[in-house]
Amino acid sequence: MGGVESHLYELSQRLIQRGHKVIIVTHAYGNRTGVRYLTNGLKVYHVPTQVIYAEATLPSFYGFFPLFRHILIRESIQIVHGHGAFSALCHEGIYHSKTMGLKAVFTDHSLFGFADASSILTNKLLKFTLSDIDHVICVSHTSKENTVLRAALSPRHVSVIPNAVVASQFLPDPSVPDPNWITIVVISRLVYRKGVDLLVAIIPRICESYKQVRFIIGGDGPKRIDLEQMREKHLLHDRVELLGPIKHHEVRDVLVQGNIFLNTSLTEAFCIAIVEAACAGLFVVSTKIGGVPEVLPSHMINYASPEEDDLVIAVSKAIHMFRFGQIDPSQFNDQLKEMYNWSNVAERTEKVYAAVCQTKTPPLIERLRRYYGCGVYAGKVFCMIIALDYLIWKFLEYLFPEETIEKAVVFPYQKYRAYFNGDSSSYKMRHPNHNVIVEEDETDLID
Template structure:
């Protein structure tokens, strides 16, 4: 019956579907954070998915609905369309899904079976969907991978709770990826993971999209560019203290600030108070496609973050030929060669002194030379290849963990937390059995994989129109 329905549905669009190439993986990226939200995690997921698709793998993305953006959308260039499931899941604060533990299992399981997924690849510790999907994937016998993009502490209540949740959800994960060595050390300590299961694969940059253009720079003034979410974690309080002192000591320096967030008001109040309206330009939120046009106007890029696992923004700025000043936090010292970045401690006097030093050095920077160096150092194609190598390693291990193996992993958490995790793992298994009876796998229509080379131009345009 299910196969009959499938054949009937596939008569539409001139049978433009076909199976994926042999030996390629079927991957589901899962994260609460994706378009229309913009950030480092979102751009990492997008860039990695595009390069995996180019290599012949099937990649879909599962996230929650954003306003009226619901259902299935196809995103990207016509040759590399990414299928995105915007699930009807309620987001809470900061566009993170409401924790449910088991309520999202039916829809996630339906998608994974419908798309014949082999690997569930979750992203970001603070994503509820990511944590839940790792547990679901393990219970369904699928390979599971987790990528960590951020650093978290150990001594505040929120971090303690998050670390315990992550320790539970990752206890059955097959492999973990971190974007820097600092991030790796942080994750191993927080989640108590076996170091052998954790791989470092850094972020990258598309050099074709971030090219220098010295003609866009002012010849009379030195422009310091800030492109960031204007929130506490990004060190905006430090920026509020830095700008007046730099403007006071360096008459030839102006600031360009691109971004939005709850600290924007603090910045604007500082500009009003110090009467710097003609020295500080606010651009508001800037789409990622327009970030390059902002960067090329500057001579120096300033990042005041209080914590960063990698910071792709400084990589994009350096690729555009800017000299970077960034606080020495997290994995930032790993990103750029020492002659492309100045690394002050995260305090106002140190940042001011390093901005002054950057102003003195920026004239000697060769934008195109730095661009070519970074082009050789960072490549999304290489990142995709290293990610596939992690998938290959998992595949070579053979069968996935049994129920008793998973319960043993939960029990190893120890104490009351281990007991709770054990009960939750058993509950998840029982719920999965009930969902399997209610929604039998043989009645879920399998979606054939799109063969993009067989699509006509009008058919490609029709798919892209689904994302509008």
């Protein structure tokens, strides 16, 4: 579970606490299909779409529409909120929902360039999707500038709402780190964009310069083999520990073993990992890219250019600061829980929802005009896609009228309202294993 998944889960939980009904629609993960309930009655639809690469589904344009329409009507949805520029389900959900006359909001969690083939195609797709969007949310000001340029949006229609962290889940424990070592922790997907090549280059140099430094690396990905080869080549088995995949609830237990958190990413819109690390009482060393400079106060972090020599210098400075007691990370958690609070994020997101509900739904001809402006050739193609989407919707309305679709039973939120608001003592006494995910069939659960 990465930053986007955590964002979806935590935001949904706070919106439920504020009295809203929230469902999540995503693709199936292995045997995890159908309808599942998570904590506090959060309902997740795992739809049977084909995954093609890196948990991204195969774009179908219209194949998802019948099922998606059924879900929206069944759950009485008013606003569709898509997350992630690389998510095919997100793009399809947004333009299908606009065809149905619903409101749509998009949150961008990534930064993209303008020159490589992948970015050009993604940016054109994003411009198509956001041509008829009601509002866009970005997680940093850098991300906002990037999205406005990529999708040719008006800045007035884009808000900045950062990620947040549950500080109580990342309480520091000064007794855990080994006093005989200065431990540097890295937790990341081991892929190129996370700067694993830089990590491979600097670890031997740091270990050679500082005999009391060791590394703990958590995460998995195609670049893991490079780390294993580096460890083998330089005989660092006793000083570089590779933990492999780490579940989100285990991250804190890994973080508190360290003194310094190292982030070598080449692109980040926000980077929630450095906030979690600082909450856990680690000093952060990070590449100065994307939205990272907006995230932490200067006394919690050292910056470096995404270059080998500069990273070695920044890590060395942090090691010397620990040696001479110039860092006191024990107060980081208290400071960050006020800065990054999910309740505040949910409140600001709620204001976006309230604003878009006041806007008028444009007629089909106005939607086509917006799509036509996406390019000389692309505009015509986009107009044909939307026109066909509208015809399919009308056909579905004829074939499966809205009144024939059974409405879902609403989860009894009021029954558990005291628990949602923090009065959980009696609940925990009756249900000590209260974090178990419910996986029964939906109708069985309601019965």
